[in-house]
Amino acid sequence: MAERLDALICQAVPGVSKAVRWNSPMYGMPGQGWFVSFHVFTGFVKLTFFKGTSLRPPPPGGSAQEARWINLVEGALDEEQVLAWVRQAAALPGWGKF
Template identity: 55%
Template sequence: MAKAVSKPKTATAKKPAKGKPRLLAGGNPQIAKGDGDVPVQAYIAAVPGWKRDVCARVDALVTAAVPNVCKAVKWNSPFYAVEQKPWFLSFHVFTKYVKVAFFQGALLKPPPPGPSKQKNVRYLDIHENAFDEAKFTRWVKQAAKLPGVRM
């Protein structure tokens, strides 16, 4: 008797519930590119768990520290700029933390602790219940005054 051959199982991407963005690795939401606050708020609303509160707080602190900040979502991450200047900050969600990128972070005093392969970029990893908002706000104000990067 011939043995029945079963089809190999193939991985299928989970489809998000209707109207909800798909979550990528680490819970990072897949949001369409867009300029302005609306896509940034959609990104934040789609972030799961405690990281949503961190992202909302990062957004609120940047918005408060930098009058007329420009926002966009690019590459599934919120980006921030000062009008007519390139981007100075972005953040991205990972499984255990939210990573904030200061594109000219090496010039900040003191520089954020996370090194980068890129000369001027510095990172701040924000873990659950571990966020120095005062230091972060000082870095944001400094970063907004520096030349940003074009993306």
């Protein structure tokens, strides 16, 4: 699942920057900041969009001021929806700057 998410994010945003923070891969655009990250748990992967409340439709999880996430399980990955969210998120100002 993690390898597939990495591939989808790279497909949706050519030239995306990658880093690891808090044991999680993070993705961002230089000058714009980080827009998405995921973390692997036993049984699911949590895909977090830092400006998730701005996405349409917003991912279903979360109660933070702006972040929203979705818990993904093996065999239930809606790739088209993930691609749409990633493209939207990459176009927004992100979290932090680098």
